[in-house]
Every structure is written in C-alpha cells, then in structure tokens.
Amino acid sequence: MTTSGHQAVLVQLEAVVAENLERHLACADDWMPHEYVPWSDGRNFARLGGEPWSAEQSKLSPIARTALEVNLLTEDNLPSYHAELARTFGRDGAWRVWVNRWTAEEARHASCIRDYLVVTRGTDPERLEQDRMATLQAGFDSGGKPPLHACVYTSFQELATRVAHRNAGSACEDPVAERLFARIAMDENLHMIFYRNLVRAALEIAPSLTVRAIADEVGGFSMPGTVVPGFARRAAQIAQAGIYDLRIHHDDVIMPLVRYWQIFEIEGLDAEGEQARQDLAEILEAQDARAARFVARRWEARAARSARAH
Numbered sequence: 001m002t003t004s005g006h007q008a009v010l011v012q013l014e015a016v017v018a019e020n021l022e023r024h025l026a027c028a029d030d031w032m033p034h035e036y037v038p039w040s041d042g043r044n045f046a047r048l049g050g051e052p053w054s055a056e057q058s059k060l061s062p063i064a065r066t067a068l069e070v071n072l073l074t075e076d077n078l079p080s081y082h083a084e085l086a087r088t089f090g091r092d093g094a095w096r097v098w099v100n101r102w103t104a105e106e107a108r109h110a111s112c113i114r115d116y117l118v119v120t121r122g123t124d125p126e127r128l129e130q131d132r133m134a135t136l137q138a139g140f141d142s143g144g145k146p147p148l149h150a151c152v153y154t155s156f157q158e159l160a161t162r163v164a165h166r167n168a169g170s171a172c173e174d175p176v177a178e179r180l181f182a183r184i185a186m187d188e189n190l191h192m193i194f195y196r197n198l199v200r201a202a203l204e205i206a207p208s209l210t211v212r213a214i215a216d217e218v219g220g221f222s223m224p225g226t227v228v229p230g231f232a233r234r235a236a237q238i239a240q241a242g243i244y245d246l247r248i249h250h251d252d253v254i255m256p257l258v259r260y261w262q263i264f265e266i267e268g269l270d271a272e273g274e275q276a277r278q279d280l281a282e283i284l285e286a287q288d289a290r291a292a293r294f295v296a297r298r299w300e301a302r303a304a305r306s307a308r309a310h
C-alpha cells in the first residue's frame, strides 16, 4: 500500500491512541528516580579533592558493567527517538500528548541509571561521558519507517528493552540495582502495551498492511543501541552471558507479540497479506534455527572452556 494508505490507517487509529493514552495515564505510577539511587555510597572525584575512578572500585562484574553501559547509552539517545516519533506520528492531538508523555517517562531511565553507576563507581565515568557524546552525535535514524511499521517496531523494541533491563539488573547481583531495573522495566512494559494495542487495532482496520509491517519489522529488527560505540562487540558479550541473546529475542520478545496479535489465526487477508504472513512464518523459522545454533555453539564453547580449566 502507498504512504497515503498508511496515513489513512493512522487517522483511523486516532481514537485508539486517545483511549490508550488515557488508559496509560491511569495506570502509570509517578515514581521518583532519586528513591532508587544509593546516594550514601557516593563520594567526590578528583577535581573536588576526592579520588579518581579506578576499575577495582566497581563492584560490578565486567559483563554487568557492559550491560548497564549499553542500556544507559541506549536510553541516553532519547532526543533522537523523540524527534523520530514526532516526525512519524505528527505533532497534534493525542499523538502529541503521548509522545511528550513517553519522552518525559523515558528521561527518568537514563538519569537514574547514570546516578546509580556514578554514585557506586560502577563504571569509568569519563569513558561513559565520551561514549554518551559519541552516541548522541551519531543520533538514531529509523530509516523513515511508515507509521504502522513504527508502531510494530516500537512494540518489539519496548518489550526487548524491558527484558534487557530486567536481565541486566539481575546480572548486577546487587538488590539496589535489581530494584532500579525492575522499576524501569515496568515502564517499558506499559510502553509496549500502548503500541501493542495500536497494532491490534490496526490489524482490524487494515489486516494485510499490518501483517506486512509485522513481517518487515521482525525480519529487519535491530536494537536502537546500534550507534553506541563498540555496540557489536558489547552486544556479543551480552549474548554470550545470556543477558540478551537470539533465543531470548525470539522466545520472549518476538513470539509473545506474534501470539498476542494472533497473526496465524486472523482471517480476511488479501493475497498480499497472505504472502506477508507466509514471509513472516519463514522469518520466524529461520530466527528460531539461528537461535538454536547460537545456543548450541555457546554451550560447546562453555564446555570447552571448563574442560581446559580442569
């Protein structure tokens, strides 16, 4: 369908946006980020007469540190996400209220993760700042997705972020971090529900077009953090540690939404919609197979490492 077809669906979705905005506002907590940071752990750095950062001050394992850095730098890039969403969904009505509200909620995430990391000396604050500068200067470009694709992408991305935060929090082995990341993950879950409901409504308005958007976005999905310096290397380490890997992505992010939307049960698809559904089935199968290969290789590598260690 043409861009005007997508725009027509967007117009028809307006009432659903308003309804879900109201639902979101009724169930979102106004939680206080400062309540989640262990301030008494903090002390001055060198310029104020204190001690500069050094690696042995961090109580985090190297992989927990990496996961927190990637999650934080991804959250840091919020100005780009805001610009992308405002461009995609327009700057009027319920969409404007939603995008601004969403932005305000998301801004808490980077601020309290950074507070946690700096106060606990969990990571090198100088390198973190350099990486933040590089990430924001790179910006995030979604490639000009049509609105339906953006709703689908954001559903998956919010769920992926929820899972990534929760698992990163657990990897810290610190109850304070675990509580902080569980709290952030609850926000991401509500964000996911907002977009998931829009996609469900879109499946009723324009089923074939929406299944095409889902097939495209499942096939082409990449995390918003790809512009973070060293992302590929850091993401590979995070996957090796089982914090976020292909198996988790397929089982805990992609499939729950595919099932929720009942893609393989819905009726009334035209020929293009049927083709999109078939494409999606093939993409899912290939992703599942890739996930299985990844897990098998990881298991072999771990077994080899422990054999060498003995």
Ligand SMILES: [Fe+2]
Residues within 6 Å of the ligand: 075, 106, 109, 161, 188
């Ligand atoms: Fe977030």
Ligand SMILES: [Fe+2]
Residues within 6 Å of the ligand: 106, 158, 161, 187, 188, 191
């Ligand atoms: Fe979110």
